[in-house]
């Protein structure tokens with residue numbers, strides 16, 4: 142068993158913990174950027190395949206004490222890297238460093254890289270290449286004061302991108318963030334999911350993947366662990382097979398995605414096709430006010446409107462946010478409404494009191510998922 146650290150975007154760790162529990166693992170919050178657990182390389186492979194909200198899965202090789210770059214070099218040279226990294230391979234070092242002897246993180250990365258490739262040169266007579274590419278072997282160095290740890294980044298490139306979105310459209314949500322907002326919502330995966338202003342379709346596609354238990358990692362072909370000498374291809378194929386879920390012909394509820402821009406719907410359809418769920422989503426080009434809202438089995442109606450980062454846009458958007466509130470009140474009775482926005486001033490124009498205000502970040506923007514209970518009549522809820 143080794144220590145596994147699962148990194149994620151800020152404010153998403155509660156949802157990663159929730160996912161770990163669903164997968165039968167026990168995790169702990171490490172800090173605002175991640176959770177930790179104990180596990181093996183097989184567990185790391187499984188996590189890469191199944192986690193919807195995470196960014197990277199790091200498997201610890203060793204933790205140690207290092208006061209300065211020479212100590213770091215000495216410690217890393219004593220690890221049998223030749224057993225992990227092919228001598229004709231390629232290596233990238235990523236790091237988080239806060240040590241008084243290091244003024245530039247790149248120097249720590251260089252020192253770590255030298256220790257590893259020198260060791261492989263000494264034992265194998267050949268040194269692997271190194272550089273910035275994220276698509277081969279990736280190691281992560283964590284070094285704060287005198288505490289250091291070196292990890293295999295088993296993901297390589299972030300698993301926050303789920304690999305099906307080939308056509309982004311204006312301000313798309315990161316797939317891992319979209320998945321986290323769905324887990325934060327009260328959607329039961331059994332009632333309608335309505336997504337007006339769907340843009341490139343991320344929320345509707347993530348909803349379909351979630352409802353059909355489709356592993357988000359099944360669309361990707363490259364991971365960091367594939368480039369290790371110990372890579373067990375048969376095991377990976379077995380995990381992929383176990384994760385393969387037959388996508389149903391249809392659902393007992395509806396997923397509806399609309400946008401007034403035909404290019405958005407075109408992009409959303411292509412992305413849904415890539416994800417294998419196009420047949421499960423009803424797409425339509427229309428203004429959000431013309432979105433069809435089924436009356437029976439009300440579920441969730443989820444908006445991610447623009448939030449006006451450019452000057453002068455805010456006035457126009459105030460009207461849009463007010464119309465969303467009116468649309469909730471007039472047409473979405475019995476549903477739970479959500480608005481994901483990075484502009485809390487605009488949210489005030491919705492004209493409904495949010496029942497929950499769940500904190501997120503969208504990239505660096507402080508954002509909220511606002512939840513509205515939409516009652517039928519004045520008080521009673523259907």
Ligand SMILES: C[S@@+](CC[C@H](N)C(=O)[O-])C[C@H]1O[C@@H](n2cnc3c(N)ncnc32)[C@H](O)[C@@H]1O
Pocket residue numbers: 310311312313314315337338339340341342343344399400401402405427428429430445446447448
């Ligand atoms: C921030 S983007 C949504 C991004 C989406 N969540 C994604 O991940 O791709 C907002 C979308 O709202 C659409 N939109 C703006 N005003 C609209 C309106 N009145 N009716 C319908 N769609 C509208 C835009 O075309 C744009 O695609």
